Amino acid sequence: MNAHTGPQTAPALLRSDVDGVATLTLNRPQSRNPLSEAMLAALSEAFTMIAGDRSVRAVVLSAAGPVFCAGHDLKEMSAHRADADRGRAYFTDILGRCSAMMQQITSLPQPVIAAVEGTATAAGCQLVASCDLAAAGSQAKFCTPGVHIGLFCSTPMVALSRNLAAKHALEMLLLGEMVPAPEAARMGLVNRVVPAGEALAEAQRLAGVIASKSPATVKIGKRAFYEQREMGLSAAYDHASAVMVENMLARDAEEGIGAFMDKRPPVWES
Structure with a gap:
């Protein structure tokens, strides 16, 4: 630069x-x-x-x-x-x-x-x-x-x-x-x-x-961490649960869980 x-x-x-x-x-x-x-x-x-x-x-x-x-x-x-x-x-x-x-x-x-x-x-x-x-x-x-x-x-x-x-x-x-x-x-x-x-x-x-981790998952997690930290306990749990539902439906979570069950390395979305 x-x-x-x-x-x-x-x-x-x-x-x-x-x-x-x-x-x-x-x-x-x-x-x-x-x-x-x-x-x-x-x-x-x-x-x-x-x-x-x-x-x-x-x-x-x-x-x-x-x-x-x-x-x-x-x-x-x-x-x-x-x-x-x-x-x-x-x-x-x-x-x-x-x-x-x-x-x-x-x-x-x-x-x-x-x-x-x-x-x-x-x-x-x-x-x-x-x-x-x-x-x-x-x-x-x-x-x-x-x-x-x-x-x-x-x-x-x-x-x-x-x-x-x-x-x-x-x-x-x-x-x-x-x-x-x-x-x-x-x-x-x-x-x-x-x-x-x-x-x-x-x-x-x-x-x-x-x-080496899923970039999409890391992005979701980092954002959610800072968002929930500013909330009260109940609101933080509600927010984190909603984030986790969306994360669970994401392609990389499906791939990661499948890879874990198949005992193979996951292939993350770039």
């Missing part, structure tokens, strides 16, 4: 596709891979393209360099304090664009797996929390440090509060301390902790397992 390079010549975001897995790599290591205007645009464009790409069955989100993502580009944002409205319109726009991109991850038909090495801070931590799964190197750390600089991490809070128990989320938000990968796993922010440098390989392994 060569769009949205900004003033630099290298693309802000790289993409490679292998065996149904699209790997996206944040490619601004010299500036700690911030969610700048260019990076947000590149990510949004990539997710839009992937959503309609039937050849992609899972997505891995990684980063170049020693930092996964440092969050918003504070220099870019602070420059707009000189605007007539002290930056209100710009801040509203950029935060809206960031929130929309995070929601693209949730609504994407394919599961998205973060591969984290180094640090993921503020909106970078939000990015990890927004992914469906996450693998982290043993030296990775996570932090929502806005409280230290008078800017509470309110938008990262949305994703954190939907991944972590309330007291864990508030601990990160109120203390702003670095959380080591093993502790992040205990809290529920990441799924796997692997030796440093192996997060990408583990994320791609998980993606490969997902890619």
Whole structure:
């Protein structure tokens, strides 16, 4: 992907596709891979393209360099304090664009797996929390440090509060301390902790397992998971039951169940 390079010549975001897995790599290591205007645009464009790409069955989100993502580009944002409205319109726009991109991850038909090495801070931590799964190197750390600089991490809070128990989320938000990968796993922010440098390989392994499943079934399941999570218990069961009826009538469920009974590998619809 060569769009949205900004003033630099290298693309802000790289993409490679292998065996149904699209790997996206944040490619601004010299500036700690911030969610700048260019990076947000590149990510949004990539997710839009992937959503309609039937050849992609899972997505891995990684980063170049020693930092996964440092969050918003504070220099870019602070420059707009000189605007007539002290930056209100710009801040509203950029935060809206960031929130929309995070929601693209949730609504994407394919599961998205973060591969984290180094640090993921503020909106970078939000990015990890927004992914469906996450693998982290043993030296990775996570932090929502806005409280230290008078800017509470309110938008990262949305994703954190939907991944972590309330007291864990508030601990990160109120203390702003670095959380080591093993502790992040205990809290529920990441799924796997692997030796440093192996997060990408583990994320791609998980993606490969997902890619071997029925893409239609994975799409149904991911969508239903996020839909039911916002409902009350009774409504969630009603919704999940209705989804399962439609799933049961789908071609891949018939094929999968038949293959199981026949003791043969299933052949999924592409």
